[in-house]
């Protein structure tokens with residue numbers, strides 16, 4: 001059978017596309033996922049269903065280990081290899097993430113439009129952010145009430161002492177209260193929206209797929225690893241895939257890669273689209289010379305800070321360790337909300353933790369291949385802090401984080417974070433080196449198949465996700481963001497898939 005649409009990857013983007021494109025009963029859709037499928041809430045393993053919202057052990061459960069690709073990446077020349085978790089399961093990383101449901105800000109989309117992506121105005125993005133969500137707390141012009149992803153916030157009465165102290169300490173430094181972090185003008189400290197009703201991680205699999213699985217025009221194949229895109233000259237015709245070591249071929253009129261910011265560029269390069277000279281050296285037959293594939297790796301570098309807690313942390317049943325965030329603009333920065341801090345109360349090891357993130361980095365990295373073997377992970381080089389402006393803003397942020405915790409309003413921890421002391425904190429060179437050694441990722445890898453104008457040598461796809469130079473092949477996932485939005489990326493990837501599904505339906 002030749003499908004109308006073949007989607008590779010059922011993550012934040014792929015599941016949305018499959019659901020929206022199969023709304024037309026005359027359109028056949030094949031959704032292929034490398035990981036396992038769980039068709040109902042009851043079938044979902046606890047690791048996927050509940051992580052980050054533990055019973056009472058306070059374990060952050062950062063990644064769902066059994067359903068992860070287990071990638072490693074290079075952060076800086078000084079740091080040891082860092083873990084790069086990515087979901088390998090129905091729902092992709094939306095099934096394994098931390099569920100902060102936060103949107104990009106208008107300035108992010110202004111930049112996308114300036115790059116020639118004129119259908120990506122903030123107003124248009126807002127339309128699709130609203131379409132994707134049911135916000136349980138806020139009903140106004142900026143929120144949706146009947147979308148597939150359910151979002152809510154912790155109320156003041158539900159906050160841990162650590163969240164409350166953090167909130168009060170941030171306020172004492174002059175930061176605004178942010179009642180609605182998803183309001184376009186929001187900045188300051190407030191409750192983070194989570195796509196987590198009743199402690200359940202509301203993935204795109206639950207929100208978009210579970211209710212439509214009986215559609216006759218939708219086929220889902222799981223545990224199926226796509227290792228090559230097939231072409232007839234410059235027209236994509238399907239994919240080659242592996243199920244339990246057995247090779248299968250699937251054909252379609254339109255192929256859409258939604259394999260994420262690591263695997264989508266990897267698949268393009270394995271299939272001959274990338275830097276021709278480089279591909280030939282690896283023994284890959286080139287199809288189209290597109291050196292921008294895999295470049296422009298964007299992310300939010302994170303400095304993890306950890307303090308011994310001063311008081312006993314005992315989370316109540318189902319009380320999340322993560323609740324409140326601070327966003328602000330660095331001194332002398334033109335990038336609004338370029339810093340993000342999230343506080344956590346971890347009862348398992350009685351620590352107060354903070355993730356300090358640079359949410360608008362100038363440095364960028366790259367994804368490259370080291371081999372033509374599809375089963376070897378690509379090289380992930382984040383190249384964090386290649387730009388001094390990034391390092392300066394992170395230094396300031398780490399110092400501020402330490403001041404917030406040592407202020408008189410924060411009584412839950414004392415002294416310096418583990419591994420830090422006054423000699424490091426007070427000296428720029430020492431702190432630079434500490435940051436470059438300790439940095440890891442906020443998990444928002446994006447930009448590796450950048451969208452932009454056809455004549456922009458740095459772009460890979462046009463603003464509707466069409467891959468340059470070939471036909472019938474699109475990419476829709478985090479890889480096509482021109483730059484990482486100043487927010488955690490799940491809500492934006494879902495929004496992007498909603499928009500491009502409409503673009504496809506209207507013939508773009």
Ligand SMILES: Cc1cc2nc3c(=O)[nH]c(=O)nc-3n(C[C@H](O)[C@H](O)[C@H](O)COP(=O)(O)OP(=O)(O)OC[C@H]3O[C@@H](n4cnc5c(N)ncnc54)[C@H](O)[C@@H]3O)c2cc1C
Pocket residue numbers: 008009010011012013014032033034035062063085086087088089090091092093094096097098099100101102224225226227258259260261263264267442443444445476477478479487488489490491493
């Ligand atoms: C640990 C962690 C915590 C995070 N926390 C947050 C958070 O709190 N808030 C937030 O907004 N964002 C968060 N993120 C980021 C967010 O989840 C991702 O940016 C988003 O899910 C990416 O969506 P995607 O569709 O691009 O890729 P994914 O959702 O990763 O989907 C890609 C899919 O393609 C499949 N696939 C890949 N290669 C192949 C292949 N060759 N054949 C078949 N299938 C393939 C994968 O298995 C996967 O299912 C987090 C991510 C992680 C990993």
